[in-house]
Amino acid sequence: MKYDFDEVVERRGTNSYKWNVAENELPMWVADMDFKTAPEIRAALQKRLDHGIFGYEDIPDEWYEAYQKWWERRHSLKIEKEWLIFCTGVIPAISTMVRKLSTPAEKVVIQTPVYNIFFNSILNNGRVPYENRLIYDESTGKYSIDWEDLEEKLADPQTSLFILCNPHNPSGEIWTKDVLVRIGELCKKYAVTVISDEIHCDITDPGKGYVPFAAASDICRDISVSCIAPTKCFNIAGTHTAAVFAANPVLRHKVWRGLNTDEVAEPNSFAMTAAIAAFNEGEPWLEELRAYLAENKKMIRDFIEKNLPKVKVMPSDATYLLWLNVSKYGKTSEKLAEEIREKTGLYLSAGNIFGGDGENFLRMNAACPRSLLNDGLERLKRALS
Numbered sequence: 001m002k003y004d005f006d007e008v009v010e011r012r013g014t015n016s017y018k019w020n021v022a023e024n025e026l027p028m029w030v031a032d033m034d035f036k037t038a039p040e041i042r043a044a045l046q047k048r049l050d051h052g053i054f055g056y057e058d059i060p061d062e063w064y065e066a067y068q069k070w071w072e073r074r075h076s077l078k079i080e081k082e083w084l085i086f087c088t089g090v091i092p093a094i095s096t097m098v099r100k101l102s103t104p105a106e107k108v109v110i111q112t113p114v115y116n117i118f119f120n121s122i123l124n125n126g127r128v129p130y131e132n133r134l135i136y137d138e139s140t141g142k143y144s145i146d147w148e149d150l151e152e153k154l155a156d157p158q159t160s161l162f163i164l165c166n167p168h169n170p171s172g173e174i175w176t177k178d179v180l181v182r183i184g185e186l187c188k189k190y191a192v193t194v195i196s197d198e199i200h201c202d203i204t205d206p207g208k209g210y211v212p213f214a215a216a217s218d219i220c221r222d223i224s225v226s227c228i229a230p231t232k233c234f235n236i237a238g239t240h241t242a243a244v245f246a247a248n249p250v251l252r253h254k255v256w257r258g259l260n261t262d263e264v265a266e267p268n269s270f271a272m273t274a275a276i277a278a279f280n281e282g283e284p285w286l287e288e289l290r291a292y293l294a295e296n297k298k299m300i301r302d303f304i305e306k307n308l309p310k311v312k313v314m315p316s317d318a319t320y321l322l323w324l325n326v327s328k329y330g331k332t333s334e335k336l337a338e339e340i341r342e343k344t345g346l347y348l349s350a351g352n353i354f355g356g357d358g359e360n361f362l363r364m365n366a367a368c369p370r371s372l373l374n375d376g377l378e379r380l381k382r383a384l385s
């Protein structure tokens with residue numbers, strides 16, 4: 001390995017949201033990684049820093065090209081330059097789109113359990129989250145879509161938007177092309193616009209890829225806006241750099257207006273440099289990271305299977321998040337997470353915040369050096385044995 005993912009970097013005292021915890025605590029909750037980003041990105045940012053002037057910036061051609069080349073090469077999707085719009089984050093963009101593409105009191109469909117901040121983007125803007133609960137299959141330990149319920153919710157005249165999480169956080173499910181095509185057809189039938197959040201798309205297990213919603217069919221491409229970013233997979237969320245793209249010019253115009261009105265379409269001094277370096281130079285680092293994360297996920301699975309047979313780990317092909325079914329403990333996830341934290345200092349996400357059947361689950365973040373991972377697993381064993 002060229003890159004060192006075993007290095008433990010002290011994050012306490014750096015204003016880290018994740019690591020703002022007590023001295024004895026080990027945070028394995030919020031979705032950022034305990035690895036330094038790629039040296040290539042750090043070098044590019046250092047160069048930008050050394051320039052010393054941090055005035056207002058334009059979006060250069062290199063930024064568009066970096067996204068276009070990456071998606072074409074890695075995800076077989078040709079994104080036209082004019083489809084792309086810079087924004088300061090996926091959540092700022094989703095909140096803007098909720099405001100711009102629906103009216104107050106309308107319903108927004110989400111497939112729960114799902115990334116909890118989707119609820120904020122909907123509720124904070126006076127819209128109604130409309131949960132298409134995913135169905136948990138005891139035998140496979142996986143989720144599937146309740147199609148009948150989805151159609152009923154999309155057919156509701158008050159439904160105007162559907163926010164898809166592709167790949168899905170917290171389950172790590174990569175939606176297949178067939179599933180995406182079917183979602184597209186249903187949304188088209190009921191005139192529902194799709195926002196596809198694809199922020200996790202580059203962290204798939206080695207050998208696995210994802211299908212961009214816009215690549216699934218002509219319908220999918222025409223009725224959707226996709227959110228993409230280098231932040232999750234290169235661990236640069238603090239640079240606030242993301243993009244949306246929409247092939248449909250009418251939809252794109254509305255989103256562009258919305259992002260500008262909300263003032264979330266202008267980059268900070270590091271946003272361009274970070275994204276361009278990530279997509280143009282970060283590929284070798286990302287490949288090694290994916291292998292390291294897949295091994296971490298396997299270690300968690302093996303450890304839990306051996307030591308904690310009451311916990312069932314959901315199979316997952318994407319993200320560095322693991323969804324642990326703890327229903328056999330007969331407690332709510334909130335209570336269980338609290339007990340684990342109090343007893344051992346291990347800080348996991350309680351599943352109830354993700355909606356749906358999340359109260360039966362805990363979410364564990366596997367993106368850390370092995371020494372921390374082993375520490376976390378020992379703490380989990382101590383708490384649950």
Ligand SMILES: Cc1ncc(COP(=O)(O)O)c(C=O)c1O
Pocket residue numbers: 031088089090091092115165169197199200229231237242
């Ligand atoms: C599915 C999903 N979307 C969006 C975000 C946050 O995106 P941003 O930091 O660009 O607002 C996260 C962060 O965990 C996420 O998991």
